[in-house]
Amino acid sequence: MLKVATAKEMQEIDRVTIEKYGIAGAILMERAGLAVAERINELFFQESGARSQESENPPSPPFTKGGQRGIKIIVLCGGGNNGGDGLVVARVLHSQGKDVIVYLSAGQEELKGDANINYNAAVKFGVRIYPASKIFTRRLSLVTRHCIIVDALLGTGLNKEVRKPLSDIINYVNKLNYPVISIDIPSGISSDTGQMMGCAIKAQYTVTFGLPKRGHLLYPGAGDTGNLYVEDIGFPDVLLKSDKIRANLIEKADAVKLMPKRPKYSHKGTYGPVLLIAGSRGKTGAAFMSAKACLRSGAGLVTIGTPETLMDIFQRRVTEEMVLPLHDKGNGTLSYKALEKILKFINKKINVLAIGPGISVDEEISKLVCELILKSKIPMVIDADGINAIVGHRNILRKAKAPIILTPHPGEMARLLQGSNELRVTSDKLKEKNLLQSVEKDRINTAISFAKETETYLVLKGVPTIIASPKGEAFINSTGNPGMATAGTGDVLTGMISAFLAQGLSPKDASVLGVYMHGLTGDVAARKQGEHSLIASDIINAIPQAFKLITA
Numbered sequence: 172m173l174k175v176a177t178a179k180e181m182q183e184i185d186r187v188t189i190e191k192y193g194i195a196g197a198i199l200m201e202r203a204g205l206a207v208a209e210r211i212n213e214l215f216f217q218e219s220g221a222r223s224q225e226s227e228n229p230p231s232p233p234f235t236k237g238g239q240r241g242i243k244i245i246v247l248c249g250g251g252n253n254g255g256d257g258l259v260v261a262r263v264l265h266s267q268g269k270d271v272i273v274y275l276s277a278g279q280e281e282l283k284g285d286a287n288i289n290y291n292a293a294v295k296f297g298v299r300i301y302p303a304s305k306i307f308t309r310r311l312s313l314v315t316r317h318c319i320i321v322d323a324l325l326g327t328g329l330n331k332e333v334r335k336p337l338s339d340i341i342n343y344v345n346k347l348n349y350p351v352i353s354i355d356i357p358s359g360i361s362s363d364t365g366q367m368m369g370c371a372i373k374a375q376y377t378v379t380f381g382l383p384k385r386g387h388l389l390y391p392g393a394g395d396t397g398n399l400y401v402e403d404i405g406f407p408d409v410l411l412k413s414d415k416i417r418a419n420l421i422e423k424a425d426a427v428k429l430m431p432k433r434p435k436y437s438h439k440g441t442y443g444p445v446l447l448i449a450g451s452r453g454k455t456g457a458a459f460m461s462a463k464a465c466l467r468s469g470a471g472l473v474t475i476g477t478p479e480t481l482m483d484i485f486q487r488r489v490t491e492e493m494v495l496p497l498h499d500k501g502n503g504t505l506s507y508k509a510l511e512k513i514l515k516f517i518n519k520k521i522n523v524l525a526i527g528p529g530i531s532v533d534e535e536i537s538k539l540v541c542e543l544i545l546k547s548k549i550p551m552v553i554d555a556d557g558i559n560a561i562v563g564h565r566n567i568l569r570k571a572k573a574p575i576i577l578t579p580h581p582g583e584m585a586r587l588l589q590g591s592n593e594l595r596v597t598s599d600k601l602k603e604k605n606l607l608q609s610v611e612k613d614r615i616n617t618a619i620s621f622a623k624e625t626e627t628y629l630v631l632k633g634v635p636t637i638i639a640s641p642k643g644e645a646f647i648n649s650t651g652n653p654g655m656a657t658a659g660t661g662d663v664l665t666g667m668i669s670a671f672l673a674q675g676l677s678p679k680d681a682s683v684l685g686v687y688m689h690g691l692t693g694d695v696a697a698r699k700q701g702e703h704s705l706i707a708s709d710i711i712n713a714i715p716q717a718f719k720l721i722t723a
Contacts, residue, residue: 172419178362202404204259246321250277255286257323276303322353327362332369352376365389429684431674442471443673448526450477452503457529464666467714507535525669527557528662554665568625574678578630650690659707692717
């Protein structure tokens with residue numbers, strides 16, 4: 172898998188490359204600048220068509236070949252290494268005969284080390300360099316010819332809010348109707364969380380080095396990054412693949428490797444029986460969608476455990492699925508008395524227990540779910556109402572006899588973190604809202620922290636979905652689209668993860684593959700139905716096509 176670095180991790184890679192491997196910082200800076208300049212030529216001047224694009228659907232270049240003389244390139248440079256990269260870009264493009272001008276936000280006396288070396292080199296090559304404040308007086312918005320802006324103001328080391336005068340420059344640039352290419356990361360975006368630090372450059376393209384950063388993939392940073400290009404500037408491969416870097420990006424190649432094999436000598440038992448505890452009066456659809464997704468994802472047998480008073484409804488609708496009637500309270504919701512029958516059934520016939528879609532929440536259901544966590548000897552996937560049932564009881568997760576996979580959306584995650592089962596009090600509602608904001612501000616560390624604390628596998632749904640393991644690993648999904656923000660898609664994910672778990676994948680691998688395939692299936696469905704009209708059953712129907720894309 173492709174590693175995804177924090178600012179600190181990337182700084183360490185940079186340090187070790189220089190100190191242990193003997194590659195000078197000036198050489199790395201030169202390579203970085205050359206890589207950005209080459210990408211600019213490829214994107215805007217079409218001078219380098221041989222290089223492969225990291226993006227499957229790169230935007231069309233805004234300018235055509237032959238328009239070089241009519242294009243002004245403005246390079247915004249800060250006082251650190253990011254600004255040094257920008258000065259290399261300016262020098263290289265100037266040497267190629269392009270119209271380049273630099274606006275520097277720091278005084279020359281503030282430049283240190285490699286950045287200062289490249290400032291002096293740019294001056295000797297004849298690059299025009301002005302104080303950044305001059306950008307406001309040169310009336311860029313009135314320039315009639317084409318213009319490209321290179322953002323090299325702040326880079327990945329930003330750890331505080333952007334203030335004047337840089338914030339004024341960033342806001343001014345964002346108002347101009349010119350394409351922006353950022354070096355390393357759009358200025359103003361936190362490299363570790365993707366959060367906007369007061370204000371941020373809105374780039375159409377970003378060129379980074381060695382590894383993608385978390386802020387490139389987490390919103391709002393992902394939206395401001397535009398098309399991301401990861402360039403090799405000579406960092407040792409062993410550093411880029413180090414297990415010390417805990418976050419990973421899930422790509423197609425990873426899904427191909429994880430996909431369960433279908434040996435010729437096999438039967439339905441080979442691919443695992445699943446018991447899905449799901450449904451209640453008014454919420455039967457969740458059970459059907461989850462069960463169908465489970466079967467479509469390769470599970471050999473799926474049994475739906477549901478309140479016995481709803482048996483007629485289920486018997487009329489199931490085809491491939493089986494149904495297990497369970498004790499209920501007479502109102503179409505599960506009773507705690509169902510516990511004994513569930514345990515007896517899973518001890519004899521079942522490899523995976525999934526619980527939650529549409530079961531509703533009350534005291535008896537909460538007690539039932541908690542007891543199943545404590546007594547089940549097979550892996551469990553807990554979603555939706557199953558997660559709500561353990562709010563206030565998350566300590567029991569550490570006492571489970573078998574692995575647990577939790578699949579909360581951000582609201583459910585906030586309730587789990589709150590630790591209270593009562594959300595009616597105004598102060599509790601406010602606390603939940605604050606926790607929800609906290610979850611969204613730092614999705615990766617939130618997921619890792621919870622998974623380690625509870626010794627569970629956490630699938631934090633959202634944009635992007637994050638999977639975390641008890642060992643502190645994190646996996647960032649790269650598939651999916653806004654059309655999937657519709658009722659029932661979470662139930663589909665529960666079924667898919669359960670299917671992969673039943674087919675013998677580890678909880679970590681089942682979660683990673685389930686999330687990737689769920690998003691890929693949504694992408695396949697959206698190409699046919701469009702994002703606005705997409706519904707969960709469309710995703711289920713697209714599962715076969717998504718599998719073909721991976722297994723072909």
